[in-house]
Amino acid sequence: MSTPRSSLLTLSLLTLLSGCRWNSEPKGTDAGTPKAAAPTGPQRQLTVKGSDTLVVLGQRWAERFIQRHPHVRIQVTGGGSGTGLAALINGTTDIAMSSRRIQDTEREQLRRHHPQGPVELPVARDGITFYVHESNPVHSLTVAQLRAIYQGDITGWKDVGGDDAPIVAYSRENSSGTYLFVRDELLGGEDFSERVLTLPGTAAVVHAVALERQGIGYGGAAYAKGVRVLEVKRDAQSAPIPPTEETIRDGTYPLSRDLFFYLPQEATGTTRAFLDYVLSSEGQKIVTETGYFPVK
Structure with missing residues (x-):
């Protein structure tokens, strides 16, 4: 997988108007994979915007969708x-x-503006993953230890079985859904310590940890390149749990989550066709290829 970017990623592809008709029946198979029905009708642009965690996955879905529908434009x-x-x-x-x-x-x-909305659609599963430098001797931390690090109660690696060196903790910016998930689920809604350094995007967090021997950061599982992933223990007596497909899908990994698409109303036309593709077996295979986990 190429290095994700938190900056603007634009796909120039041609799209069809939402007023077009939709056929919900798959048309044919590709090595056993159902194909989404092709949209028909006048052209328009489909825009998809938001989570940096999802942006590369969204890009790949769109790229594959255009291979089947060469008159689609998706941004x-x-x-x-x-x-x-x-x-x-x-x-x-x-x-x-x-x-x-x-x-x-x-x-x-x-x-x-849309009294019937929003429409919420889980499109993939993820586990909030904590990264450390590849040379860090610490291989697992408890939920309580992670909370203490990000609230400033633990400031040295020696306190959690590591080197006698200060911890350099990195976080996402406060517009990030990942930031809010960690704040709400790990920190119990309390603020991060002022010691924690904020970076604009998961790719930046991973890059910083890869360079900083005493660093720790967090983000989506798919971004863990050039760093080592920590296993997480629910408490001191529990076994450490890695963020794998099995542990994330069944919820045993302590910081599992869904990743969502939101729409202002029920989808029609090209939007419906694109969503059908995302949730198809082929679309969910792309989830796995990108480093995330399929929805059930």
Whole structure:
């Protein structure tokens, strides 16, 4: 997988209007994989915006979709879950990608324009993964230890079985759904320590940890390149659990989560065809190829 970018990623592909007709029956198979029905009708652009965790996966879905429908134009951009949901609210994207659930205030704002919305669609599974430098002797941490590191109560690796050196902790920016998930699920809704360094995107976090021998950071499982992934223990007596497909899909990994598409209303036309492809066996195979995990 190429190195993800948190900056704008745009695919120039041709698309069809949402007013086109949709046939929900698959047409043929490719090595046993159902194919989504081809949309028909006038052309338009389909926009997909939001989570940096999902942006590379969204790009790959769109690239494969265009191979089947060469008259489709899809624009895929990142910027964070909050940015994508804000774009959905103000009507500047057709689909918002989010690595967290929509908040009540966002839902209320969206319903002012789309009373039947939003439509929530889990499209992949992920586990919040903690990365350390490849030379770090620490191989696992408990949930409580991770919480203490990011709240500033543990500041040295020696306190968790590592070197006698200060911990350099990295985090995502506060517009990130990953940031909010860690804040809410790991820190119990409390703030991060002022010692924690904020970086714009998971790729930047991984790059920083790969260079900093005493670093620790977090993000999606698919981004763990050039760093080592920590196993996580629910408590001191528990066995360490790696973020694998099995542990994330069955929820035994302590920080498992769904990744979502949000729409302002029920999908039709090209949007419906694209979503059908994303959730098809072929689309979910791309999830695995990208380093994430299929939805059940």
